Amino acid sequence: MNRVQRLLIASTLSATLVAAVPASADIAVVVNANSGIDHLTRSDAVNIFMGRYRKLPTGNVALPVDSASLKARFYRALVNKDLAEINSYWARLVFSGEASPPQQIASSDDVHQLVLQNMNALSYVDSAHVPDDMHVVLTLGE
Amino acid sequence: MKRLLPVCAGLAMAVLACSAEARPLTDDGRLTFSGFGTLGLIHNNLDEADFTRDISQPKGAGEGWSARTDSMLGAQVGYRFTDELDTVVQGISRYHDSGDFSPEVSWAYLRYRPDPGVQLRVGRLGWDVYQLSDSRYVGYAYPWVRPPVDHFGTLQLTYIDGVDVTFKQPVGSDLVLLKLYTGRSDGHVFIGEGIEADFDVDKVYGGHVDYETGPWRFRAGYTEVESGITFSGDVPDQLDAQFDQIRAFNPFFDLTADGVLGDAFGFDRLKLYSLGAVYDQGPFQLQAMWNRSKTSADGAVDSGFVSAGYRIDRVTPYLVYSQVETTSDGEGGSEGDFKQKTYSVGARYDVTANMALKAQLDRVHIQRPGFLWRDIDSDWNGGWGSIFSLGLDFIF
Numbered sequence: 001m002n003r004v005q006r007l008l009i010a011s012t013l014s015a016t017l018v019a020a021v022p023a024s025a026d027i028a029v030v031v032n033a034n035s036g037i038d039h040l041t042r043s044d045a046v047n048i049f050m051g052r053y054r055k056l057p058t059g060n061v062a063l064p065v066d067s068a069s070l071k072a073r074f075y076r077a078l079v080n081k082d083l084a085e086i087n088s089y090w091a092r093l094v095f096s097g098e099a100s101p102p103q104q105i106a107s108s109d110d111v112h113q114l115v116l117q118n119m120n121a122l123s124y125v126d127s128a129h130v131p132d133d134m135h136v137v138l139t140l141g142e
Numbered sequence: 143m144k145r146l147l148p149v150c151a152g153l154a155m156a157v158l159a160c161s162a163e164a165r166p167l168t169d170d171g172r173l174t175f176s177g178f179g180t181l182g183l184i185h186n187n188l189d190e191a192d193f194t195r196d197i198s199q200p201k202g203a204g205e206g207w208s209a210r211t212d213s214m215l216g217a218q219v220g221y222r223f224t225d226e227l228d229t230v231v232q233g234i235s236r237y238h239d240s241g242d243f244s245p246e247v248s249w250a251y252l253r254y255r256p257d258p259g260v261q262l263r264v265g266r267l268g269w270d271v272y273q274l275s276d277s278r279y280v281g282y283a284y285p286w287v288r289p290p291v292d293h294f295g296t297l298q299l300t301y302i303d304g305v306d307v308t309f310k311q312p313v314g315s316d317l318v319l320l321k322l323y324t325g326r327s328d329g330h331v332f333i334g335e336g337i338e339a340d341f342d343v344d345k346v347y348g349g350h351v352d353y354e355t356g357p358w359r360f361r362a363g364y365t366e367v368e369s370g371i372t373f374s375g376d377v378p379d380q381l382d383a384q385f386d387q388i389r390a391f392n393p394f395f396d397l398t399a400d401g402v403l404g405d406a407f408g409f410d411r412l413k414l415y416s417l418g419a420v421y422d423q424g425p426f427q428l429q430a431m432w433n434r435s436k437t438s439a440d441g442a443v444d445s446g447f448v449s450a451g452y453r454i455d456r457v458t459p460y461l462v463y464s465q466v467e468t469t470s471d472g473e474g475g476s477e478g479d480f481k482q483k484t485y486s487v488g489a490r491y492d493v494t495a496n497m498a499l500k501a502q503l504d505r506v507h508i509q510r511p512g513f514l515w516r517d518i519d520s521d522w523n524g525g526w527g528s529i530f531s532l533g534l535d536f537i538f
Binding site for chain 1: 171176178216218225230232249251253257258259263267268270274276277280282283284310312315317354423424425453456492494495496498537
C-alpha cells in the first residue's frame with residue numbers, strides 16, 4: 001500500500017465511524033404513522049409549536065406536545081432560542097390570552113403513547129431513535 | 143427597603159421551586175394555574191417632579207428610591223371545558239388609580255376556538271390597542287424594566303368588557319391576522335396638578351390587521367373610545383365654586399367645570415391610529431411603534447419608540463429611544479402641552495428559565511413638563527432627568 005491508499009482507507013474509516021456514532025443527532029418532528037400526514041415544512045412546525053396557526057394538512061387541529069428531555073435542543077434547532085426565551089415568548093401570549101403553549105410531557109414514553117393514541121398529536125424525538133410506529137414529517141439539523 | 147429584602151428572597155425561592163409552565167391542578171389537566179410578577183426598584187434624581195409608569199398612578203417616584211412604580215403580581219386560573227371552549231380569569235395587584243395595590247380582575251372571559259383560524263372571546267378582555275399593550279404588565283415577556291413610558295404610559299384603559307373575534311389566514315408561509323373588538327370600559331387618569339378625569343366608556347371599538355412574515359410581525363390598528371368624562375381635583379372644584387358665585391346673580395348661567403374642561407380636552411371621543419413592527423430572529427429583537435390619538439377638541443397625543451436588543455448567552459443588552467408630544471389645538475407647542483424624549487440603555491439577565499433580573503438607565507429630556515409626572519414644582523419648566531431602575535421579573 002502506498003501513502004495515498006493508506007490515507008484513503010484511513011479517511012473512509014474515520015468517515016464511517018463519524019456516521020455510525022453521531023456527535024449530535026438531528027431532531028425529528030414526528031406524528032402517528034397512520035395520521036395521513038406525509039410532510040411538514042419548517043414554517044408549518046413553527047406555526048404549530050409557537051402557537052401561530054395550528055392547522056394540519058389533514059384539516060384537523062394540531063396538538064403539539066413538548067417532550068421535556070429534548071425541549072431545549074428542539075427549540076434551539078427550530079427557532080434558535082433557549083428555554084428562557086421560549087418561556088418569555090409564551091408569557092406574552094398566555095397572560096394576554098392569545099394562545100396556549102404545547103402540552104408539556106415529562107417522559108418520552110408518555111410522549112410516545114400520546115402520539116400513538118392521537119392522530120393529531122405531533123412531537124419530536126432524536127432522529128437516531130425514531131420508533132417504528134412514528135412517522136418523521138420534518139428533520140431539523142442541529 | 144429593608145422590609146422589602148426578605149420578601150424578595152422569599153419570592154425568589156418560591157419562584158425557583160416552580161416550573162415555568164402553567165401547572166395543571168387536576169389529573170386531567172383541565173384546570174391550570176399560573177402567574178407573573180415584578181419586584182421593581184426605581185431611583186429618580188429629580189427633585190422637581192416625580193416619575194410615573196403611566197397616567198393611572200396618582201403618586202410618582204420622588205427623588206431617591208421607590209419600589210411602588212413597577213412592582214406587581216398577577217395570577218391566572220384557566221379551565222378547559224373542551225378542546226374548543228375554555229375560560230380564563232386573571233387578577234393583578236399593582237399600584238394604580240385607587241392609590242394602593244388593591245387587586246383587580248384584569249381578564250375574565252370565555253374563549254371559543256372552533257377552528258385554528260377563528261377565535262371568539264366574550265367577557266373582560268385585555269385592551270389590545272397597540273402591539274404588546276395587553277401584556278404590558280408582564281415584565282418577564284419583554285427585555286425592558288417597563289414598556290417605554292412615553293408610548294404605553296398615556297394609555298387610558300387596561301381592559302374592555304365586551305367581545306373580540308380573531309381571524310387567521312395563512313398566505314403561503316406568511317400569516318394574516320384580523321382582530322375586531324367592541325365593548326365598554328372605565329378608567330381613571332391623572333391629567334396634571336389638581337385635575338383628574340374619570341372615563342365612563344360607553345363604547346370602545348376597533349381592530350387591527352397583523353401581517354407575520356418570517357421573523358417580522360407588522361400591525362396597523364384603529365380604535366375609537368366614546369366616554370362620559372367627569373373631572374375631579376382642585377382645578378374643577380375651584381372652577382365650579384366660581385361658576386356657583388356667578389349663578390347666584392344669574393340663574394341662567396349654565397357652565398359647569400365638567401362642561402368647560404370636557405370641551406377643552408375633548409376626551410369624550412378619542413380616535414387612536416397605530417402602527418407597529420416587531421422583529422424577532424434568534425438573538426435579535428427589534429421593535430418600532432407609532433401612535434396618534436386624536437381628541438374631539440382637535441388635540442392629539444403623538445408617541446413612538448424604537449428598541450433594539452441582542453442576546454449574548456444569558457444577557458440581553460438593549461437600547462431604546464422613545465418620545466411623546468401633546469398638541470392641544472393642532473398648532474403644537476402651546477402652554478400646557480407636554481413633550482419629552484427618553485434615551486434608555488439596559489440589560490436583561492436570565493437567572494433561570496422563569497426569572498430575569500434587569501437594570502435600566504433612562505435619560506429623560508423633559509421639554510415641557512406634563513401628565514406623566516406628579517408633584518411638579520410650579521416654577522419648573524423641564525430639563526434632563528435620570529431614572530435608574532432595577533427589576534426582578536418572574537413567572538410561575
